[in-house]
Amino acid sequence: MRLTITGADGFVGRAIVRQLRQSGAAAELLLVDRVFAEPGPERRLAGDLTDPALIETATRDCDALLHLAALPGGAAERDPAASRAINLDVPLRLIEAMSGRRLVLAGSIAVFGAAPSGPVDDRTVPVPDSVYGTHKRMVELAFADSARRGALTGAVLRLPGIVARPPAAAGFGSAFLSEVFHAAATGRAYVVPVAPDATSWLSSLRACATNLAHALLADGVEQDPVTLPALRVRIGDLVTALARRFPGTAITHAEDLALRRAFASYPPLVTPRAAARGFAVEPDLDALVDAVLADLPSIPTQGGPSCA
Amino acid sequence: MRLTITGADGFVGRAIVRQLRQSGAAAELLLVDRVFAEPGPERRLAGDLTDPALIETATRDCDALLHLAALPGGAAERDPAASRAINLDVPLRLIEAMSGRRLVLAGSIAVFGAAPSGPVDDRTVPVPDSVYGTHKRMVELAFADSARRGALTGAVLRLPGIVARPPAAAGFGSAFLSEVFHAAATGRAYVVPVAPDATSWLSSLRACATNLAHALLADGVEQDPVTLPALRVRIGDLVTALARRFPGTAITHAEDLALRRAFASYPPLVTPRAAARGFAVEPDLDALVDAVLADLPSIPTQGGPSCA
Numbered sequence: 001m002r003l004t005i006t007g008a009d010g011f012v013g014r015a016i017v018r019q020l021r022q023s024g025a026a027a028e029l030l031l032v033d034r035v036f037a038e039p040g041p042e043r044r045l046a047g048d049l050t051d052p053a054l055i056e057t058a059t060r061d062c063d064a065l066l067h068l069a070a071l072p073g074g075a076a077e078r079d080p081a082a083s084r085a086i087n088l089d090v091p092l093r094l095i096e097a098m099s100g101r102r103l104v105l106a107g108s109i110a111v112f113g114a115a116p117s118g119p120v121d122d123r124t125v126p127v128p129d130s131v132y133g134t135h136k137r138m139v140e141l142a143f144a145d146s147a148r149r150g151a152l153t154g155a156v157l158r159l160p161g162i163v164a165r166p167p168a169a170a171g172f173g174s175a176f177l178s179e180v181f182h183a184a185a186t187g188r189a190y191v192v193p194v195a196p197d198a199t200s201w202l203s204s205l206r207a208c209a210t211n212l213a214h215a216l217l218a219d220g221v222e223q224d225p226v227t228l229p230a231l232r233v234r235i236g237d238l239v240t241a242l243a244r245r246f247p248g249t250a251i252t253h254a255e256d257l258a259l260r261r262a263f264a265s266y267p268p269l270v271t272p273r274a275a276a277r278g279f280a281v282e283p284d285l286d287a288l289v290d291a292v293l294a295d296l297p298s299i300p301t302q303g304g305p306s307c308a
Numbered sequence: 309m310r311l312t313i314t315g316a317d318g319f320v321g322r323a324i325v326r327q328l329r330q331s332g333a334a335a336e337l338l339l340v341d342r343v344f345a346e347p348g349p350e351r352r353l354a355g356d357l358t359d360p361a362l363i364e365t366a367t368r369d370c371d372a373l374l375h376l377a378a379l380p381g382g383a384a385e386r387d388p389a390a391s392r393a394i395n396l397d398v399p400l401r402l403i404e405a406m407s408g409r410r411l412v413l414a415g416s417i418a419v420f421g422a423a424p425s426g427p428v429d430d431r432t433v434p435v436p437d438s439v440y441g442t443h444k445r446m447v448e449l450a451f452a453d454s455a456r457r458g459a460l461t462g463a464v465l466r467l468p469g470i471v472a473r474p475p476a477a478a479g480f481g482s483a484f485l486s487e488v489f490h491a492a493a494t495g496r497a498y499v500v501p502v503a504p505d506a507t508s509w510l511s512s513l514r515a516c517a518t519n520l521a522h523a524l525l526a527d528g529v530e531q532d533p534v535t536l537p538a539l540r541v542r543i544g545d546l547v548t549a550l551a552r553r554f555p556g557t558a559i560t561h562a563e564d565l566a567l568r569r570a571f572a573s574y575p576p577l578v579t580p581r582a583a584a585r586g587f588a589v590e591p592d593l594d595a596l597v598d599a600v601l602a603d604l605p606s607i608p609t610q611g612g613p614s615c616a
Contacts, residue, residue: 128453
């Protein structure tokens with residue numbers, strides 16, 4: 001099976017490539033990104049996906065494509081035209097280019113907007129409130145329509161907050177959700193910018209990578225976007241779990257209401273459809289924290305902002 | 309005030325131009341369409357809006373723009389790539405080109421999909437189920453995001469079924485809703501392809517034109533799309549109202565379930581937000597029928613498919 005992965009040298013991309021290497025599932029991998037930090041055994045294609053010629057090359061000989069590359073939310077809000085080029089036009093071209101084949105697109109819970117007003121389930125129709133969430137939602141609609149017409153197989157997977165991203169990952173307003181792990185693990189004092197009762201939807205990197213690989217290698221098509229399972233984590237509980245493991249670290253709270261509204265005001269979430277399709281997340285907060293800490297040494301200090 | 313109207317030589321476009329001429333509201337009109345059937349007093353620009361240069365020319369010197377041009381639903385379903393170019397890329401370019409000014413976009417009830425499962429009101433979040441409805445919904449989202457950022461003023465108005473379109477208007481599966489008026493008025497026997505208890509959301513051409521002109525000349529911005537008022541008409545009641553006015557005409561019913569599902573399975577509709585903004589429709593079926601019949605002689609036998 002010939003698989004292409006865009007954003008392959010980003011934080012999530014590298015994790016997927018590791019998983020696919022270990023599973024031996026992929027007969028042939030083509031990795032696509034703007035630049036690659038280091039060489040590796042797979043074929044690599046470096047370039048800008050906003051160039052239609054690169055999309056042509058990236059899609060020419062593959063059976064399935066996983067699209068992770070994106071301009072993250074903070075950067076998208078500062079430059080809507082760049083977001084349109086990267087977060088809208090590129091996936092729309094991929095939907096057309098992958099006609100007759102399998103396409104898995106990394107979506108985002110950003111489609112629900114900050115602070116959804118009530119519990120979210122598989123019937124909730126999202127109303128975005130950001131440039132990033134708007135373009136992600138537009139792509140969901142375009143994919144659903146192509147799937148309805150039988151033009152391709154695959155799915156759009158809405159990714160929750162993935163922890164822990166590399167320290168100070170560029171463009172992510174949600175960086176504090178990852179910084180708190182790095183601070184705890186290195187014994188650095190840290191002020192979490194939201195109060196203990198704030199809540200976020202989180203998944204470990206390895207659960208996210210497992211879910212994306214599962215979707216890439218599966219059959220069939222999901223016309224409606226799949227909201228991936230996530231743990232709704234009370235930030236105070238996360239701090240307590242980290243303090244138990246790193247008793248010497250001083251982690252305190254402040255309250256930045258804009259950050260709280262944007263990234264830590266998430267209501268209850270239920271995702272039975274994802275569970276029925278075999279997507280999973282850690283069963284509880286302790287398992288999530290342990291999974292994140294186990295991967296922390298392998299997280300680069302810098303990484304391309306290639307995924308939601 | 310310098311106003312540009314795209315799709316200006318179409319069915320709805322001509323009605324708007326008539327209204328604006330009569331009201332004297334527009335200091336200066338620029339009419340844009342692929343071709344114009346006849347000359348007129350206003351400036352005219354003939355060309356293809358999928359050419360970015362034409363959009364540049366059409367938007368250069370205007371204060372407000374009304375975008376009516378579209379590829380209708382039937383044609384969009386047959387050619388999704390053409391729909392993307394005309395129904396998605398063109399409005400997205402207009403949203404960018406009209407930055408800092410006023411833009412009114414003709415949306416469509418097609419965003420709700422055929423046969424919405426329950427009553428529709430201003431809080432209903434649409435889930436389209438056609439190429440046309442998908443692209444219209446994507447444009448709604450893009451406009452809402454630009455409005456949220458304060459990039460422009462204006463609105464997206466969701467048009468209901470407009471009657472009576474010219475006979476056999478190209479590309480419209482909903483043609484029967486107009487054909488029944490033409491058949492009755494000319495004494496031609498006609499088989500309505502849906503049963504008497506089928507229901508559609510209808511507006512007269514003059515109410516539609518009045519609403520669009522109102523939005524074009526208003527101030528402010530509607531971030532969320534505005535579903536225009538419409539009468540939910542039982543098709544049997546419409547046939548009865550026409551038979552009362554044209555007793556000699558034989559109008560009977562068949563039942564094409566696909567047409568019924570697509571165009572005549574509409575649930576109750578309430579649009580208080582539109583009413584609060586001054587948008588209106590005829591108060592009852594008899595008023596609607598009279599308004600449609602009064603305009604029937606002025607409807608061309610052929611007209612460009614320039615509006616939803």
